[in-house]
Amino acid sequence: MDDILKLFADFWSNTGFALADYRYIIMIAVGLTFIYLGIAKHYEPLLLVPIGFGILMGNIPVFKGLGLAIYEDNSVLHYLYFGVTSGVYPPLIFLGIGAMTDFSTMLARPTLMLLGAAAQMGVFLTFLGALALGFAPNDAASIGIIGGADGPTAIFLSAKLAPDLIGPIAIAAYSYMALVPVIQPPIMRLLTTRQERLIHMEEAREVSKLEKIIFPIVGFLLCCFLAPAALPLLGMLFFGNLLKECVVAERLAQTARTALIDIVTILLGITVGASTQGDVFLTASSVGIFILGAGSFGVATASGVIFAKIINLFSKAKINPLLGAAGVSAVPDSARVVQMVGQEEDPGNFLLMHAMAPNVSGVIGSAVAAGVLWSFMN
Amino acid sequence: MYGLEAISHHNGWAISIVGILIVFTGLVTLSLLIRLFPNIIALIEGKEQSKTQPEPQKEHTQPKTQKPAINNSIKEAVRQYQHLISWMGEPFSLPRLIELAEKRGLVRPHSTINQLIHASVIQPDDKGFFLWHAR
């Protein structure tokens, strides 16, 4: 009888109920919130649902040493997490993004690329803010890249510079990306006048097939010669785009932008979520990261809008300054936000396609910024 | 170490300024190269790009809404809905008419009202409400 009772007691002591503490409960609530936002509210469901469920998986209290938790060397989740910590998954996602993105609006009006560059101010200003808050330079650089509004880039840089912060940085980056329709519009309205918001963009010129094929090759060579550390991300981005535009490799492009990106998104989402174990995630630095992350999106939005207004001072052909907000590279959500705010003033103002130009150049800009920061920190 | 002291200690200002300059330089250079693409392509192809003529748009005719002749079923519908319209007043709300018709137990109010619309017995007033034109 004693043996039976002892066995039950041992079993109970190994259950999640016995091992749980308040931190796990908080994180489970966070995970459930993410799942709710993804399913019920349709906020970035392809990201929030895997991440949310990953948070649940990572916060089931388990007995250490059984090879179950993500931070234990021989656990399944740990093997899957390798793609995050080694920086493998983000370039594969960039391959898919390159294979699904049409750069022709950017090629038709290259000036709009500068708005994507301006929005990267958010990265460097957040970097300064993180240093000011006492973060080490490597950590500050990883936090700063949240301002690039690019989840894969943020995860890639964090994996290289601050692996301990991958969880909070990724959660912050993806959370704010999902909240772009909430964060950006007030800033855009504050920094622009009604007259400016009513500016109609000129119709873009037609871009030839040959230009679309030359661009990824030239873009890759130029950007990677300038910032070699951006090679894994930009190499895959431009490679994916070349597969798309050259047409002869359409089968590969199709796989890259469908099956491949979906598989990697699932694995990345669930493992990043699982990495946010309560005892690791709920720290003062995580709170700091979240605060800085929110600020970074705001600064990036403001930088893009203000830069567009500066361009208008010198340019005859006026740019609608709302397009500056699309330099925040949450593709295509920030472009859609620009469309939405522009339509508040004039329902006939079609800004979406024009906003795609700074939007996709912001992807390039944030990858270059990540490469620059990585090379400086090394 | 916190604040401006921390930034200076870790060379934050220099990193940020140089970093943003590099990003700008990269994208500005890329945009300038992109501007040259059409010229480069023209050189490669050795001829002017011809403008493509837009395809002539075929005129499409919208299918005419045929006004059904006022037949017995329409007359019956007019008779049934006349009372409701009198009670509601004009101009009236179409969804409200359907709601009341359902409550009164009128059969298939949606398709009946649709018939009345096609017969021009119910017509829009251009303000989102509707008018009754039964004779």
Place this chain on the structure above:
Amino acid sequence: MTVEELQELDLFKGLSHSEVAQIHAISKTARVNEGESLFEMGNPAHTFFVILSGDYMIYFSDGTAYTLHQRGEITGWSTVVRPYQYTGTAVALTNGEVLAFDGSELLRLVQGDAVLGDKIMAKVYSKVGERIAFAQSRSSENASSNNNELSMEE
């Protein structure tokens, strides 16, 4: 529905066969019964519809409404136009058939082909431009509880 049949719709006239084929790949035909709702006011706008047959009414919380009877008419365009939630409720007045497009798939298509995206968006706005202003005025009126009359432009 075939690609050729889709090409005959006014919304897709002027597009090439390959462009319409891309659109065809993200569309689904759905049958609706009399009295059935296609979408409800206030819900997130995830699907937009092209009418293939049947008659439909779109109504708003203040009792105003308009009806659609023609093949090729569009509804549910809040998927691509602010506020990205349905501003009205669509009800089938008769049995019919609609072509449904998932909003996120459409956005992906637009992201992947700027020229096609531009053509589609321009066509959508040209078809529903007046109704956008009307519906948005209903939306803002309801939000601010304003009782002023607004005119609907034809």
